[in-house]
Amino acid sequence: MEGKKHEDCSITIPLLHSYAVVNSKEEQYTNISGASFISTCFNGLNALSGVGLLSIPYALAEGGWLSLILLLVIASSTFYTGLLIQRCMDTDPTITSYPDIGNRAFGKIGEAIVSITMDIELYLVATGFLILEGDNLSNLFPDMDFDVYGYHIDAKSGFIILVALIILPTSWLHNMNILSYISASGVIASMIIIGSVFWAGAVDGVGFQEK
Numbered sequence: 651m652e653g654k655k656h657e658d659c660s661i662t663i664p665l666l667h668s669y670a671v672v673n674s675k676e677e678q679y680t681n682i683s684g685a686s687f688i689s690t691c692f693n694g695l696n697a698l699s700g701v702g703l704l705s706i707p708y709a710l711a712e713g714g715w716l717s718l719i720l721l722l723v724i725a726s727s728t729f730y731t732g733l734l735i736q737r738c739m740d741t742d743p744t745i746t747s748y749p750d751i752g753n754r755a756f757g758k759i760g761e762a763i764v765s766i767t768m769d770i771e772l773y774l775v776a777t778g779f780l781i782l783e784g785d786n787l788s789n790l791f792p793d794m795d796f797d798v799y800g801y802h803i804d805a806k807s808g809f810i811i812l813v814a815l816i817i818l819p820t821s822w823l824h825n826m827n828i829l830s831y832i833s834a835s836g837v838i839a840s841m842i843i844i845g846s847v848f849w850a851g852a853v854d855g856v857g858f859q860e861k
């Protein structure tokens with residue numbers, strides 16, 4: 651018997667058609683290969699440690715005990731927002747980035763605002779790290795000035811250019827497994843920094859002071 655039609659619809663049309671489409675999208679995103687567990691640990695540890703090993707103790711020493719309370723507040727808010735991001739991704743498996751969350755919340759305008767904000771943040775962070783590396787390396791090697799086609803480049807500017815040229819190829823990597831080896835070098839560098847601080851305080855006679 652022919653199904654009864656109402657406004658170009660029929661009761662013979664399967665009701666789970668939209669579910670099948672969503673399910674196929676979920677399988678599409680599930681089958682995408684990513685980094686392994688060990689690679690993810692290396693990437694996360696390198697991102698969370700890094701320069702914070704020295705900057706956070708210095709900031710706490712300058713700010714006193716009240717700054718420690720502020721640090722705990724920031725850590726708690728970061729943990730809570732991380733849980734919110736996880737809830738968003740569990741609700742919709744097609745969400746893979748922050749702009750996707752902005753799109754689900756506020757449409758195309760929200761997606762554009764989040765994308766622009768993230769691009770500005772990443773640009774400023776990268777610029778800050780380049781300046782930091784230039785300052786540190788120029789303090790370690792102050793006599794590294796050179797001239798190029800009549801232009802004098804001081805040690806700080808030269809090291810900024812050198813570090814940028816070394817780091818730039820890593821931004822073109824699309825394989826997270828390869829990136830984990832670079833992250834491993836960052837973890838090793840963090841361990842060397844910790845060992846150097848303990849060595850200077852315990853062996854070289856510098857000692858451990860409040861500031």
